[in-house]
Amino acid sequence: MADGGPVxxxxxxxxxxxxxxxxxxxIPTIISSNTMARLLPDRGSILxxxxxxxxxxxxxxxISVGFWTSIAGLVILLTKKDAYxxxxxxxxxxxxxxxRSARTAILIPIYNEEVKxxxxxxxxxxxxxxxxxxxxxFDFFLLSDTTDPDVWVEEEEAWHRFCIEESAFGRVxxxxxxxxxxxxxxxxxxxxxxxxxxxxxxxxxxxxxxxxGETLVRLVQIMEARPDIGILQTPPKAVNRETLxxxxxxxxxxxxGPLLAAGLHFWQLGDAQYCGHNAxxxxxxxxxxxxxxxxxxxxxxxxxILSHDYVESALMCRAGYGIWLTxxxxxxxxxxxxxxxxxxxxxxxxxxxNLQHTRLLFTRGFFPAHRALFINGILxxxxxxxxxxxxxxxxxxxxxxxxxxxxxxxxxxxxxxxLPVWRPHWAISLLGSTTLLLFLPKFLGxxxxxxxxxxxxxxxxxxRLFLSILLEVVLxxxxxxxxxxxxxxxxxxxxxxxxxGWGTQSRDDRGTTWREALxxxxxxxxxxxxxxxxxxxxxxxxxxxxxxxxxxxxxxxxISVFTGRAAVGRLxxxxxxxxxxEEVELPPPLRALEDNxxxxxxxxxxxxxxxxxxxxxxxxxxxxxxxxxxLLRFRRGAPSRERARDRIVEKALACGxxxxxxxxxxxxxxxxxxxxxxxxxxxxxxxxxxxxxWGLVPPEKK
Amino acid sequence: MTFPAxxxxxxxxxxxxxxxxxxxxxxxxxxxxxxxxxxxxxxxARSLEEAPSSPEGAMDALERLLxxxxxxxxxxxxxxxxxxxxxxxxxxxxxxxxMDRLPWRTSLVRFLRRWRRELFGxxxxx
Numbered sequence: 001m002a003d004g005g006p007v008x009x010x011x012x013x014x015x016x017x018x019x020x021x022x023x024x025x026x027i028p029t030i031i032s033s034n035t036m037a038r039l040l041p042d043r044g045s046i047l048x049x050x051x052x053x054x055x056x057x058x059x060x061x062x063i064s065v066g067f068w069t070s071i072a073g074l075v076i077l078l079t080k081k082d083a084y085x086x087x088x089x090x091x092x093x094x095x096x097x098x099x100r101s102a103r104t105a106i107l108i109p110i111y112n113e114e115v116k117x118x119x120x121x122x123x124x125x126x127x128x129x130x131x132x133x134x135x136x137x138f139d140f141f142l143l144s145d146t147t148d149p150d151v152w153v154e155e156e157e158a159w160h161r162f163c164i165e166e167s168a169f170g171r172v173x174x175x176x177x178x179x180x181x182x183x184x185x186x187x188x189x190x191x192x193x194x195x196x197x198x199x200x201x202x203x204x205x206x207x208x209x210x211x212x213g214e215t216l217v218r219l220v221q222i223m224e225a226r227p228d229i230g231i232l233q234t235p236p237k238a239v240n241r242e243t244l245x246x247x248x249x250x251x252x253x254x255x256x257g258p259l260l261a262a263g264l265h266f267w268q269l270g271d272a273q274y275c276g277h278n279a280x281x282x283x284x285x286x287x288x289x290x291x292x293x294x295x296x297x298x299x300x301x302x303x304x305i306l307s308h309d310y311v312e313s314a315l316m317c318r319a320g321y322g323i324w325l326t327x328x329x330x331x332x333x334x335x336x337x338x339x340x341x342x343x344x345x346x347x348x349x350x351x352x353x354n355l356q357h358t359r360l361l362f363t364r365g366f367f368p369a370h371r372a373l374f375i376n377g378i379l380x381x382x383x384x385x386x387x388x389x390x391x392x393x394x395x396x397x398x399x400x401x402x403x404x405x406x407x408x409x410x411x412x413x414x415x416x417x418x419l420p421v422w423r424p425h426w427a428i429s430l431l432g433s434t435t436l437l438l439f440l441p442k443f444l445g446x447x448x449x450x451x452x453x454x455x456x457x458x459x460x461x462x463x464r465l466f467l468s469i470l471l472e473v474v475l476x477x478x479x480x481x482x483x484x485x486x487x488x489x490x491x492x493x494x495x496x497x498x499x500x501g502w503g504t505q506s507r508d509d510r511g512t513t514w515r516e517a518l519x520x521x522x523x524x525x526x527x528x529x530x531x532x533x534x535x536x537x538x539x540x541x542x543x544x545x546x547x548x549x550x551x552x553x554x555x556x557x558x559i560s561v562f563t564g565r566a567a568v569g570r571l572x573x574x575x576x577x578x579x580x581x582e583e584v585e586l587p588p589p590l591r592a593l594e595d596n597x598x599x600x601x602x603x604x605x606x607x608x609x610x611x612x613x614x615x616x617x618x619x620x621x622x623x624x625x626x627x628x629x630x631l632l633r634f635r636r637g638a639p640s641r642e643r644a645r646d647r648i649v650e651k652a653l654a655c656g657x658x659x660x661x662x663x664x665x666x667x668x669x670x671x672x673x674x675x676x677x678x679x680x681x682x683x684x685x686x687x688x689x690x691x692x693x694w695g696l697v698p699p700e701k702k
Numbered sequence: 703m704t705f706p707a708x709x710x711x712x713x714x715x716x717x718x719x720x721x722x723x724x725x726x727x728x729x730x731x732x733x734x735x736x737x738x739x740x741x742x743x744x745x746x747a748r749s750l751e752e753a754p755s756s757p758e759g760a761m762d763a764l765e766r767l768l769x770x771x772x773x774x775x776x777x778x779x780x781x782x783x784x785x786x787x788x789x790x791x792x793x794x795x796x797x798x799x800x801m802d803r804l805p806w807r808t809s810l811v812r813f814l815r816r817w818r819r820e821l822f823g824x825x826x827x828x
Contacts, residue, residue: 011820019821139789160777160787170789174788189796193793194788195789195792196792196794196796198789291796291797291799293798362810364812367816368813368816603736605734606734619734621734622734622735625775625777626777626785629784630786676775680765684762685757686723686756691723691727691757696727697723698726
């Protein structure tokens with residue numbers, strides 16, 4: 001929408017709805033903050049009280065937004081009346097795409113992922129698209145940023161085998177970038193620069209994403225009918241994990257998620273956000289307007305934009321295209337981190353990315369809704385620090401009340417003392433309203449299940465559904481203080497200039513060991529014990545108010561281990577708790593995923609693990625041939641580089657593959673001539689010991 | 703996994719350790735190539751007949767035989783070209799958007815103007 005052009009009807013409705021949201025958030029916030037201010041005991045510390053009220057105000061407004069979003073979502077889901085439901089565009093259409101030029105690339109960016117899982121997911125989506133009869137409109141791209149030499153070779157081999165098994169040459173492609181510039185967003189941009197012009201749409205996946213063919217075709221149909229849409233985001237459902245924490249997240253995602261998604265749609269309409277995956281993007285405007293710059297300067301808030309999805313959606317909107325959330329489309333899944341530590345590792349990265357958005361808040365042309373989303377993202381982590389400050393000040397005040405004499409005559413000229421007045425009904429009202437805002441949306445989430453869809457059976461029945469919500473509330477109360485201290489640490493360390501690396505997310509249910517838990521949580525436990533001990537020593541009556549937080553922190557290591565166990569998660573499943581529909585009735589695509597994951601590996605004659613990709617690229621004749629053929633660049637490098645590679649080959653022959661560093665292995669894998677030379681020489685090794693290092697001697701003879 | 707060397711009858715006479723190593727090596731190689739067992743064994747046997755005394759000689763012979771049989775060190779597509787894992791390039795450019803250098807005041811004025819327009823003025827298209 002260019003400046004001065006006609007304003008879309010949804011935009012005006014959206015602005016009015018957001019104005020309404022502003023009022024219904026601000027008015028109760030002002031009233032509660034006023035109550036809070038009056039409740040604080042006046043000890044003459046106006047600055048401290050003002051700060052406390054300011055923090056409370058921010059946090060209250062923050063949780064109010066979530067509350068009203070759930071209410072709006074509930075109204076939409078129960079009444080089923082939504083004039084702006086974007087999926088209307090494909091109502092009544094059969095599963096076909098009319099325009100032959102409406103081609104879609106399905107992008108699966110990967111980075112040192114479990115290859116078997118990636119290929120199983122690809123196969124599931126591929127089969128599902130084929131079943132719709134629209135396969136010819138879709139191409140699949142595995143876009144690798146992998147830095148592990150073993151995984152690189154495994155990816156190539158898996159892609160090749162997939163293409164042979166499915167006759168998918170020319171339909172499924174694999175691309176390995178040499179440099180990981182701008183990470184995932186750079187990987188997608190690299191695709192756009194090379195092949196973007198060949199496609200009208202691209203569906204961006206995560207390594208663990210699954211989308212059905214039907215959903216993909218519907219998304220294309222909606223985009224075809226609505227040329228004003230730039231990005232269509234589906235709400236992916238969390239599935240497939242078995243650890244307790246992941247099962248609880250899956251349950252929350254299924255019960256509260258639809259409410260929140262519908263509510264967000266109500267406020268945002270075409271100013272929704274792109275979540276970075278499980279979405280369909282119109283390629284041309286994306287290429288024209290959504291390339292991300294590096295943020296100038298030094299430090300963690302500059303450089304590559306980490307949380308690129310929010311910024312890309314803001315740029316797309318700025319270019320005049322809508323971003324819509326198809327809250328009612330099914331057939332889109334993702335997986336959650338299996339343990340608390342994995343979740344926190346991901347949060348560390350997201351935290352830095354979201355804090356970078358402080359620099360983009362006032363960028364020219366961004367829509368207010370996207371600025372609000374930036375603030376929302378910043379507060380996702382900033383609120384933890386505010387809450388920690390709030391609790392610390394509260395504890396400090398409680399301690400000061402014991403340690404210092406109360407001042408009843410703050411102004412000497414006054415004749416009457418100022419006696420502290422305790423208004424318990426105000427305090428209870430405030431506590432009650434805060435609790436309502438926090439927990440009511442969780443119970444409201446059950447309403448559409450109980451009333452509208454009659455699907456309680458898929459959640460273990462009405463009683464178990466209710467019990468699961470109660471237990472989820474308890475578990476989130478236990479986990480929230482641990483998340484609070486970690487998120488606070490992330491915010492502070494980011495602001496102090498500590499940057500994050502690009503870690504691979506764990507995608508299996510291996511759990512957390514005690515050693516990992518103690519290494520991650522020792523300082524949080526010490527903080528909890530110290531905090532609790534000091535408060536208990538000085539003011540035991542206040543200790544019980546703060547005890548849920550200090551107990552949780554003190555026990556954070558065992559909590560982390562316990563919630564990360566798949567056995568515990570399965571135990572709850574056996575009891576019918578935290579059930580989700582996919583666990584009760586496995587949908588065909590997820591069943592296909594399971595089958596694909598359990599496909600047997602093909603025959604492998606060598607006496608070492610097939611996961612040793614580098615070794616296979618040197619030794620296994622087929623893999624070697626595939627790898628060197630795919631490199632294409634058979635030009636010789638600069639003489640100095642060639643000499644360096646010669647030395648690596650000599651070292652490899654003399655000392656075996658284990659003597660090579662990861663960098664040396666990558667250097668060899670990028671040099672087809674040297675790899676061919678090494679392949680020839682290794683197979684001709686006369687010394688049995690040297691040959692054994694390369695897996696060329698039967699195990700019995702070693 | 704059973705190695706061919708454990709079945710001496712599968713290969714020509716292999717009396718010395720070098721000969722046995724050569725036998726193991728060529729048999730492992732043809733198994734790694736994934737060709738039909740009968741054909742693989744025949745190739746291995748021929749290469750061992752030609753140069754049975756060391757892995758190096760046997761592998762040289764096997765390589766020559768494979769070349770004669772039409773094996774290419776490259777994986778080729780139907781058109782006889784080296785296999786490629788991606789489609790032909792269709793290049794274009796992406797230029798990064800201008801960001802992060804704007805004064806706050808201008809943005810605020812634009813924000814208020816846009817909101818006023820959306821709420822109270824202008825035509826709609828829907």
